[in-house]
Amino acid sequence: METIRIPEGAQVKLQVAISSDAVVATNVSLNDIIVKKSAQYKFNMELGVANELDNNGLSIVSSFFVSTGNINQIINATQAIFTVLFNDESHTIAVQKQKMSNTFFIVYAYVELSKS
Amino acid sequence: MTFLMVNTWNFYAQQDIDLSKFQMSNNTSPAFQLLEETVTDVYTPENVKALAFHVQNNFGESMAIEIAPYFFINTKSKNRTYYKYIGVTKENDVLKQNPFSGLNTTTLSFAYLKKGFETIASDNEYKTFSIGARTTILRFYDKAKVYENAENIAITLMSLDSPPNSIMRMPEGPEKVEALKKFYLEQQKIDERFKPFQKTIKPIFKLDGAVAYSNLFVDNTIDGNTVNRFGSWLTGEFSLILNEGDEESTTNNYVNLLFIARYVEDGFNAESTDSFTTNYYRDFGGKINFELGKFTLGYEYIKRHGTIASERSVGNITYALDKNISITGGFGKDFQIENNLLAIFGINWGLNLGESSASINN
Numbered sequence: 001m002e003t004i005r006i007p008e009g010a011q012v013k014l015q016v017a018i019s020s021d022a023v024v025a026t027n028v029s030l031n032d033i034i035v036k037k038s039a040q041y042k043f044n045m046e047l048g049v050a051n052e053l054d055n056n057g058l059s060i061v062s063s064f065f066v067s068t069g070n071i072n073q074i075i076n077a078t079q080a081i082f083t084v085l086f087n088d089e090s091h092t093i094a095v096q097k098q099k100m101s102n103t104f105f106i107v108y109a110y111v112e113l114s115k116s
Numbered sequence: 117m118t119f120l121m122v123n124t125w126n127f128y129a130q131q132d133i134d135l136s137k138f139q140m141s142n143n144t145s146p147a148f149q150l151l152e153e154t155v156t157d158v159y160t161p162e163n164v165k166a167l168a169f170h171v172q173n174n175f176g177e178s179m180a181i182e183i184a185p186y187f188f189i190n191t192k193s194k195n196r197t198y199y200k201y202i203g204v205t206k207e208n209d210v211l212k213q214n215p216f217s218g219l220n221t222t223t224l225s226f227a228y229l230k231k232g233f234e235t236i237a238s239d240n241e242y243k244t245f246s247i248g249a250r251t252t253i254l255r256f257y258d259k260a261k262v263y264e265n266a267e268n269i270a271i272t273l274m275s276l277d278s279p280p281n282s283i284m285r286m287p288e289g290p291e292k293v294e295a296l297k298k299f300y301l302e303q304q305k306i307d308e309r310f311k312p313f314q315k316t317i318k319p320i321f322k323l324d325g326a327v328a329y330s331n332l333f334v335d336n337t338i339d340g341n342t343v344n345r346f347g348s349w350l351t352g353e354f355s356l357i358l359n360e361g362d363e364e365s366t367t368n369n370y371v372n373l374l375f376i377a378r379y380v381e382d383g384f385n386a387e388s389t390d391s392f393t394t395n396y397y398r399d400f401g402g403k404i405n406f407e408l409g410k411f412t413l414g415y416e417y418i419k420r421h422g423t424i425a426s427e428r429s430v431g432n433i434t435y436a437l438d439k440n441i442s443i444t445g446g447f448g449k450d451f452q453i454e455n456n457l458l459a460i461f462g463i464n465w466g467l468n469l470g471e472s473s474a475s476i477n478n
Contacts (some may be wrong), residue, residue, distance in 0.1 A: 001285060019194040021201040023266050025273030032281050039270035041197050057281045065269045065310060068202055068317075073187040079194050096288060100300045101307060103314065108296075110284035 002094065005116035006050040010086040012113070014060070017042050020078040022064035022071075022105075029059045047113075050086070054115035058084070060093070061108045075099060080107040145182040146248030147227035150328035150347045150380075152450070180227035180246075186220040198266060204259045213259045218252025218322060225249070225328075233332075234452045235385045236392075243336050248328035253350075255322035262317060269313050276304050315368040318355040325350050332384055334392065343392045349378035349399075358406075367409045374403040376418065395423035410436045418451075426451045430458055 093109040203217025227246040286292040334341040378399040401418030412434040420426040430448030450458040
């Protein structure tokens with residue numbers, strides 16, 4: 001399980017950048033509580049201060065619906081970059097893709113946050 | 117109709133299917149269309165596949181491949197959106213449409229065919245190569261409808277919960293895949309939620325362009341003489357939805373009016389095996405077809421002007437088994453002056469490329 005260690009007092013941000021021919025919406029959750037829902041392909045958000053985020057599980061799940069075109073080809077061409085930013089550091093989180101049906105797929109990532 | 121349904125049932129009922137028993141026909145690629153191996157001459161594709169492979173009934177001796185370069189080039193692009201893909205965007209609260217967005221459906225096709233031609237006075241079958249290209253030059257959607265549909269999809273996507281951390285913490289593997297599927301399919305009921313968005317939204321109008329060139333080997337040897345056939349054509353299609361607002365229906369049903377203008381230089385003519393001549397044709401015609409659920413019923417008429425005046429009058433029917441496989445048949449009169457009865461039945465399918473689950477390397 002990937003863990004990101006954040007210096008005490010640091011302000012933590014999340015940057016989401018998605019490129020896809022499918023319609024998308026993204027849920028950002030901390031410890032199973034959804035803190036942001038967005039239908040934008042690119043957005044930034046404040047996650048909070050390191051002290052508040054200690055021992056939190058950060059999950060980012062982008063769900064996609066393929067309205068036009070072939071889903072397998074669209075999955076292949078879909079790019080998603082989830083980056084955690086604090087101070088001058090940035091951590092890009094490893095993401096996974098999974099097809100759920102003939103029109104629906106997800107791209108997701110999970111990481112533990114801890115105060116260093 | 118009964119014939120098609122019986123064959124459909126047979127198709128699913130049998131585990132092992134000897135495809136060589138079917139007359140295979142591609143009703144899409146220009147490379148085959150130039151060689152007169154298509155059920156319909158008036159056609160615009162809807163769901164372009166990255167790679168489609170087509171074979172005739174004589175496996176290994178006749179086949180065609182059609183590829184869509186869009187799905188293979190610039191796959192690392194980081195600026196794709198559905199709105200750019202479909203060509204409908206919103207800027208400063210004003211909806212805009214890119215009529216050239218259909219260029220991403222451009223396909224290249226290659227065909228190899230061994231067949232006897234009615235216009236060549238010989239019982240021989242000739243080896244023929246053909247290449248073709250096709251694209252949607254222009255397309256116009258009801259942009260408000262497309263945008264509203266996308267917004268409603270996005271709202272439905274946002275209404276979904278996220279999988280709990282108990283699933284997200286699981287190591288990658290089959291158990292996690294199953295847990296995620298169970299979460300979305302059983303708890304979030306995605307099939308039910310997205311059912312209203314499964315219907316096809318067609319452009320009100322689109323204009324397709326195609327070009328194809330083919331070489332026939334007169335002596336069936338690579339270093340022998342060849343004769344050529346060249347064709348280019350434009351196909352316009354108007355689509356009118358028949359069941360607007362019918363929430364009970366699982367499909368959008370359309371009536372489509374298509375028009376075609378085609379120029380052909382045809383060198384595949386011979387009164388004896390050593391005296392080939394070239395004919396020139398200008399074809400103009402139209403087609404009406406009805407998309408009713410999985411069935412498409414159509415009738416086309418094309419008038420041929422030029423070296424020989426003729427006409428083609430064909431009715432056709434297609435049944436879509438799913439998005440990738442369809443059964444198609446046509447019956448009527450083809451362009452030839454003699455032996456002009458056209459009766460063809462075939463299966464059209466495409467291969468899908470891509471993994472259902474994969475990691476992204478950023």
